[in-house]
Structures are given as C-alpha cells and as structure tokens.
Amino acid sequence: MKIAVCVNHVPDTAAKINISSDGKSIDNTGVTYVVNPYDEFAIEEALKTKEKFGGDTIAISLGNESNKETLRKALAMGIDNAVLLKTEEYYDSLSVAKALAAEIKAQNSGLVFFGKQSVDFDNSIVGQLTAELLNYNCVSVVVEFELKENKIIADREIEGGKEVVETLLPAVITTQKGLNDPRYASLKGIMAAKKKVIEEKTLAKPNNFTEVIGMKKPAPKQPGKIIGTDSSAVPELVRLLREEAKVI
Amino acid sequence: MANKILVFIEQRNGQIKKSSLEAIKAASEIAKKQSLLLEAVAIGNEIDNLEVSGGFGTAKVTHLKNSELENYSPSAYANLVYEFIKENDFDVILFSNTSIGKDLAPRVAAKLDCGVVTDCIFFDLLPDGLVVTRPIYGGKTLLDLKIASPRKVITLRPNVFNAGTPDENKADVVITNVTEPNLSTKTIDLKKSEGKIDVAEADIIVSGGRGIKGPEHFKLVEELADTLGAACGASRAVVDAGWRSHSEQVGQTGKTVSPTLYIALGISGAIQHLAGMRSSKYIVAINKDKDAPIFQVADYGIVGDLFEVVPTLISEIKKIKA
Ligand SMILES: Cc1cc2nc3c(=O)[nH]c(=O)nc-3n(C[C@H](O)[C@H](O)[C@H](O)COP(=O)(O)OP(=O)(O)OC[C@H]3O[C@@H](n4cnc5c(N)ncnc54)[C@H](O)[C@@H]3O)c2cc1C
C-alpha cells in the first residue's frame, strides 16, 4: 500500500503576525516556521498504518524552498520519501488541492492523510477538496482511525460528540488532535533524513478563483474595566453584565 | 452576475441549527438589496419547523428526504446538494462553518469547480465578485478576499451574523423524496460527549485554566456554567494535564468559539488561547495576576482569587435568576 501524507509549512502559532508593506501578505521577519501542528498527527498516523500493514510512505508539500524543512522533519520521523511541489506563487485552497491531487494520482496512493487545518489561514478544506477531485472517500476531523482490509471505521469529532463513519479505500483522512501522539524524531532518523533526496517538481502559475484583496488587523478591543480585587466586586460585575452587556 | 442564492439548512436530530437561520437572515439582506432570489435546502428524514425559516427571509425550502439521510453522510449530502445546485442554477451557496458545513462546502465546491472560502465574518456581493472577510492566524489578522468564479461557496462563522427575531412569514416547504442516496461514506453511530452543551455551539461559555488547581475543583466551573446555562470550556494546560477532555479545549488547537459571553477563570490568556475566543462578544476574566494577558481582551475583569470570587458570583446570579 502506498500511503501519502500532505504537510504544510506554517508560522509558529506563537509568532507575532505583522502585515507587510504590500498589505496582502505577512512580514516574515523574525517569524519561525514549523510543521503545521495538525499535520504531525497525519504523519504519525501514516507511520502507524505502515507499521501495521506494510507499504511505502511519502510526504508531499506545496510551497517554496523553505517547505523542505517540514518535509525533512517528516522524513526524520520516519516517512520514506518526500516531494516538494515548488512555487513562489499564492495558491488558493482549490489550487493547492488540484496540485496535490495530481501528485497523489501520480504516486498512485490510495490512502492519504491530511491535517484537519493549516494554522496559517485556518481554511480546513484542502483535504476534502483533494478527496473530491480524486473521487476518493473522505472522513474529516478524525480522532480515531481503524483500517481492516479496505474498510475504514473512523470517529469524526463534531459538536457535542463524535460520528462513527464507515467507508472504503481509496480515501482521504484529515486528522485532529487526540488521534495519536506524534513521535519525536530519533537522532538516527534525523541523520538519515539529512541524506535523503527531496524530489522537486516546479509548478506552473495557478488559476486561482479567489484573490487576496488585503489584510488588516482586527480593531483593537477597548481596554477592559478592572472592577475590583475580590468578591465585593461581584455585584458590580453582575450589574454590568445585565445592564451594559445585557447578556444575563 | 449572480442572481440566485442558496442557503444549506443544517439539522441534527431533525432540529434546525440556529446558525443556518443566521445565514438565511444575512443572505436575505443582500438578496433584498439587490433583488436576488433566495432559497434554502435541507437534507434529512423528519425535520421540524422548516417553515420558520420563512420568518428569516426565505420564501422556499426544499427538503430532500430519506430515512437514511437522518445522519450526515458526506458522500450522499455532497451529491444531493451538488445536483440541486446544478438543476436550479444557484450562483452563491452559503453554509455554516460547523462540522457539517466545513466538510460539505469544499466537496460541493470541488464538484462545481468554483471558489470556496470558509469561516467568513462578513460578505457582500459586488458586480465583479463576492467579497468576504475572514480571520486568519488564529484571529490575529483579518483577510479580505474576492471570489471571482461564476459560482461561489462560502461558510459563515456561527454567532457572528445576527438572526434577529423572525417575522410572520412562513416558508413554502417542498419535500422531495430521495431514492438510493450514495452512502459510500456514512455515519453508523453517534457518540455523545459527557458535557451537556458543546462549547462550539454555546451562547455562554465558562472556561477554566490551570488556576483551577486540580480536576476536583472543576465543579466550581461547572456550577457557574449550570447557573448560567452555559457550556464548560478549558485551556490546553488543563486538557494536557488530563483534567478535562479535549472536546472542551478552546484555542488554536482546540475549538474556535464566539459566544455572547466568555468567562475565563484562572486562564492566563496565552496567544493560542486567545486565538480561539477573542471574537467573543463579551469577555470576563477572573485571575489573580493583574498582568495576565487575558485582561487585555477582557471587557470586565476581577483581579483576585477565583476561589473567593466565583462562589459569590454563583450566588449573585442565582439571586437574579430566581
Ligand atoms: C502549538 C500550540 C498550540 C496551543 N494551543 C492551545 C489551545 O488551543 N488552547 C489553549 O488554551 N492553549 C494552547 N496552547 C498553550 C498555551 O500556550 C498556554 O500554555 C495555555 O493556554 C496556558 O493555559 P492556562 O492559562 O490554563 O495556564 P497558565 O498559563 O498556567 O495560567 C494559569 C493562570 O491562572 C491564574 N491563577 C492561578 N491561581 C489562581 C487563583 N486562585 N485565582 C485566580 N487566578 C489564578 C494565574 O495567574 C495564571 O494566569 C498552545 C501552545 C502551543 C505551542
């Protein structure tokens, strides 16, 4: 079985986000990039699945040269091969999905793991889009995954609980926290990953349906009121919630 | 130029979601302004009160009905919505940014080969496209986008658009029986989580952080939540410590919430926590550290010991609710 995992390279969630002078992108000065946190669950699940059923794993990332750091991390964790779909252009979600779908097809992979969401643009759709383009089944936001022959039973997190979903391969799974505990890369893994070749494929200009008009900072919140330092402030708090905010 | 808008009405257990009514109301305002046609579609078995959507601005709802469609089936729902759009030629299709909406919207968009944007907090239809605003980087920045494809699919963040109170109008409910839905992916069971109200859907949330000191003290958080009819939330620190389940975690790697009222008890307000709750309408913080970052986003704060303040808060609220 060929198992693919799609990984994105994103700013660390603690990074301070400044808008660059073009007003349409972020200023990368001082921003550290990391493996998209949800994609670590995807990598781990791909590795676990391989350990159980055998096969070959491949990590795919679309982006610029720096995405190689994330691919290297995937290799260090134990993924066998890596492909960079290289571009400097802005790719919207559907364009990303089209490029990933073409690569997954070329790799002939019938089980593909995605994170549930990139923590940069927080779209949470690339996995589902890719599945649909490939005409694969798809279960998103998965917190429990079981594969038997070609049948999948997966728990999908929803409001107030979980849906237990049944489907068949070929399939796309998007992973949520809780599914597994991503392993740390071993020293041996890190050394081995350094020697591996990351295949590069240069992409053509995308045909985006969406266009970035601009970025802006949310209006700063009015500094709040500190009402007091102990329970004697409670009546005033309750009054404000009733009369000013009108929420209780 | 678009001239037909469709809102997908979501149901669980035959009950319509409030966020779908918010979407109808928001769409109807644009439809009215630009004399566009607005319709809604719902999928399920028995669905209560579909006609009330008329009060929020849609004249017609089509109910695609089959007993196998009571629970969400990604494959069946995506095919049905897609076919409905093709047959009736809708240009703009709205979903809620819920677990169904986020799963379904991209599938429908891929089938239509059109632009799709999730989690919008603003949208407007202009002659050359649909303009939307959405939070990115966990709400640290806002992104304005234009969707220029002939068809456009978006999801709206729940609790941001105001549904208001419905008027007298009732929608015309047209039931279409579905034969042989594509159940290649289907829900075979539902597991409810222990909490009574889910943070993602709650109008009021009371969240506890490491300042609660231990799982046994969470009953204080729960009691305040019960008094307010609120959901219980948690910071990652307490979820990682195993005090609370991940389904309650608010923040960048938990749930994004925008309730009317968010009460943070013993939560410092790390950037990743703020990412999940900063768009709440009113934020109350109780924390003994006056420099805790949570106070920078709080509307009302008490700098004090939560174990001293919260019991009084509970009894004061009980008094006014009595
Ligand atoms: C990639 C990544 C993702 C993350 N995602 C999330 C996420 O989704 N959600 C999230 O919450 N965090 C997330 N975090 C973690 C985040 O950075 C913080 O570590 C976490 O939010 C801290 O939780 P806390 O506020 O409960 O604990 P602390 O930061 O320890 O704060 C405890 C607070 O309680 C106060 N306190 C103590 N005793 C009392 C008392 N008796 N009365 C009143 N106040 C008291 C203290 O003054 C303090 O401010 C993430 C981190 C990373 C790196």
Ligand SMILES: Nc1ncnc2c1ncn2[C@@H]1O[C@H](COP(=O)(O)O)[C@@H](O)[C@H]1O
């Ligand atoms: N540029 C990319 N390269 C590879 N995978 C990606 C890329 N963007 C998104 N993904 C995958 O799609 C998932 C959902 O991303 P998104 O829809 O952007 O929130 C991520 O967790 C990744 O698994």
